[in-house]
Amino acid sequence: MHGRRFSWLLGGIGLVACSVSGILRGSIPGAPAVNNTLTLLGDVLWASAILILSIGLSREGSVVARKPLGVTASAVVAVWPLTTTLVSLGISVQNPGQATPWQFWVYLSMLVSLMFGLIAAVQVARIRVVAAPWNLAPLWALGIQTVVWVVPQLINVAAPATFAEMGTVIPALGTLGFLATTLGLGVVAIVLSNRSQAESILVFESSPPE
Template sequence: MQGRRATWLAGGIGLVGCGVVGMLRGSFLGAPGATAALSLLADLLWAAAVLLLAVGLSREGSVVARRPLGMASAAIVALWPLTHSIVNLLAGPWAPDQADAWLFWTYLSMVLPLLAGVIAAMQVARARVVPRPWNWAPLWVLVGQVVLWVLPQLIGVAAPDALMQMPGLLSALGTLGFLAGTLGLGILAIVLANRSREGTVAVYPPSTSS
């Protein structure tokens, strides 16, 4: 039980830290170096937290019960944001002859994390290490993030002028989805970790990044 509580507590703190660092990036938009450094720090905190919750300090601490499919999908969810940031930093400006490669990368960046997130969230739910109804929380967050991404696309198609008149809408929706997956799940993990100390319930890890 101690290994489970320590896993969830550390993982929850890592997710909360990721959310806080991610919010701080908005204060350094005029300083590309600082923004890049904070982005990498947020990605590292996310990766460490998700991997910790998936693997666990002990077997009982793993929110996917250390099942191979759950751990593999969680690893993709954990490492993809960091991979994406590093590739974008190293690649630099794209040339016209690289359009096909960048188009493939753009689609991959949308499809792979989503598929991995769905699988990881379902594995958390099916493992039932986390008590009901919280074992479904990662899936709730993932669905919410998809809705928040689709909504402005629909508005842009139906009323492009209206979308242009709301410049802060995309940023606000993106921030909301980010905070749900970091601060939201992190706080939940910490609360459930503290409850597990009293022998009541267990906790569950975060699914969809960014």
């Protein structure tokens, strides 16, 4: 149980730290160098946390039991935001000639994140290393993130004028989706790590003396 406890505790702390980095990034306007640094830091924290949770410090600590499909999908989910950030830093969206490729890359990134995120979340739910109902937590978080992205897009297509008036709502929705997959899942992982520790102590205390 110790391998599971430390894996989930470290992964949870990494996700919470990632959420803090994202909140700080949004609270410092007009400082691109600082924002870029915080973005990269958040991406590294996210990647580290997801890899720890998916691979585990030991096999019992892996939320997907180290199944190849689950680990592969989780690895893509882990490193894709960092990849996206590095590409964005290398592309100047101010150049009109790059506007179309950049827009294509944005939608491709969202599609890849959604597809592999769904695979990873389904694997966590099916394998059930994480106790029910918390094995569904990644699916809940992914659902929230998807809804807060899809709804504004639908509004933009159906009622562009209404979308233009949602200047403060759109960032708030984005923050909600971000916190669901970072702070939300981080807190769940930390709580479950403590529960895992309590269960291991209970088993030890109830074992008959030799």
